[in-house]
Amino acid sequence: MKRAKSKNLMGQGLALISGYDIFGTETETEEVELVNEVEEKKVKEKEKDRDKEKRERKMKAENTGDSVDTVISKDTQLNGSISSNSNIKVYGIVKGNITSENNIVIMGEVEGDIIGKSVEILNGNVVGNIKSETLVKISDNSMLKGDIVCQSFELNGQVEGNALVHNTATLGNCAVIYGNIEAQNLSIQEGAIVDGTIKVVKDNTHTA
Known part of the structure; x- marks a missing residue:
């Protein structure tokens, strides 16, 4: 057992x-x-x-201060200049110059000069000169009173000023410009209005 x-x-x-x-x-x-x-x-x-x-x-x-964007909100008015290394988006009002090493988008109002890697005015208004390392784009329902210096230019809004474009300028069917245009390449769609002189040159990069 x-x-x-x-x-x-x-x-x-x-x-x-x-x-x-x-x-x-x-x-x-x-x-x-x-x-x-x-x-x-x-x-x-x-x-x-x-x-x-x-x-x-x-x-x-x-x-x-290492944020992705610097944003001026819709209900904000800034009296003074802005300088930033980041992207800048303006929905409100800025009375002063704007400078950035990156991209600048204006969807509000600016009274001052703008310098950036690229500058876009989307349903906005700017009174001042614009200088860009690459692209300046002005959409329909947008207005600029000032001169432009850039590599590429796309216009579908209204400009009162001169444009010096080191590469290609494209005027859409809603584009209106009261001023002179100088570019290496120029495309004008039917319906665009140019009240000024047009100059197409092989090399204008030496021009300020």
Whole structure:
């Protein structure tokens, strides 16, 4: 009888190793649930750490001025000049010069000169000169009173001033310009109005 009992215990031990007792009941369920809870807790902690890092990076960017855009909101009027390394978006009113090493978008009003990598006037009004390293784009329902110096020029709004374009100037069917245009390449769509002289030259990059 003792041998039989010992044999049954050995069998029970083997059954336990395989995950079941001699009656076929699972023994590892609770352990698996505990492991899952621990893993879920670790995942949640990692997510919290990532969220914390994102908040810290955002705060650092705001504190150092290294934000993606400088924005003048619709209900804001700024009396003074703006100088920034980031993109600038103007929805409100700026009475002063605007300078950026990146892109400038005007959807409000500006009284002052604008210098940027690219300058776009989208449903906005500007009184002042514009100088761009690349593109000046003026959409329909937009107006500029001032001169332009740029690499490429796209006009579908109204300009009262001269445009010196070192590459291609494109006048859309809604374009109106009261002034002179000088460019290496010129495209004028039907419906555009030019009240001034047009000069197409091979190289005008030496001109300021």
